[in-house]
Amino acid sequence: MSSPAPWVPPEGSWASSAARRRNMQAIRSRDTKPEQLIRRLVHAQGFRYRVAARPLPALHRTADMVFRPAKVAVFVDGCYWHGCPEHYVPPKTNSGYWSKKVEGNMARDRDTDQQLTDAGWLVLRFWEHSAAQECAAEIARTVTRRRQTT
Numbered sequence: 001m002s003s004p005a006p007w008v009p010p011e012g013s014w015a016s017s018a019a020r021r022r023n024m025q026a027i028r029s030r031d032t033k034p035e036q037l038i039r040r041l042v043h044a045q046g047f048r049y050r051v052a053a054r055p056l057p058a059l060h061r062t063a064d065m066v067f068r069p070a071k072v073a074v075f076v077d078g079c080y081w082h083g084c085p086e087h088y089v090p091p092k093t094n095s096g097y098w099s100k101k102v103e104g105n106m107a108r109d110r111d112t113d114q115q116l117t118d119a120g121w122l123v124l125r126f127w128e129h130s131a132a133q134e135c136a137a138e139i140a141r142t143v144t145r146r147r148q149t150t
Helices: 018-025 033-044 095-118 132-149
Strands: 050-053 063-067 072-077 122-127
Touching: 033 063, 033 072, 033 132, 063 132, 072 095, 072 132, 095 122, 122 132
Parallel strands: 072 122
Antiparallel strands: 050 063, 063 072
8 A cells, every 4th residue: 555645735835734734724814702702792882883894995904893983993913913922922833934924914913003093093902812891891982982072
């Protein structure tokens, strides 16, 4: 019996192995547990919002929660993907690629914040490890305050 052919990543793939590829493909880009918990708490307070929406149609980036009339965009950032100063641990395999990817994400986050701020939006960013109750309370206070001034 012959042994199976060695795994070869698809052309242009970032995966170092088939198992790594499956693992990375399974990671959610939206509707994560921290996002869902915060959304549930904010919704329970009577606030309505758009989920995974573009605050600015011309800007090809989505916020986790968008309060259009109040012009508030909320992002719940993952500690690994956005370089949390408390919890980010550089990868041990393919570290050059992944470190560069996270740095790019952080630069894009800063650019997104600047573009939204320049357009009159208020950006709220929370880490996935932040207490959901505190995040929801800050969102509610901020949206309420912004609604009163518009």
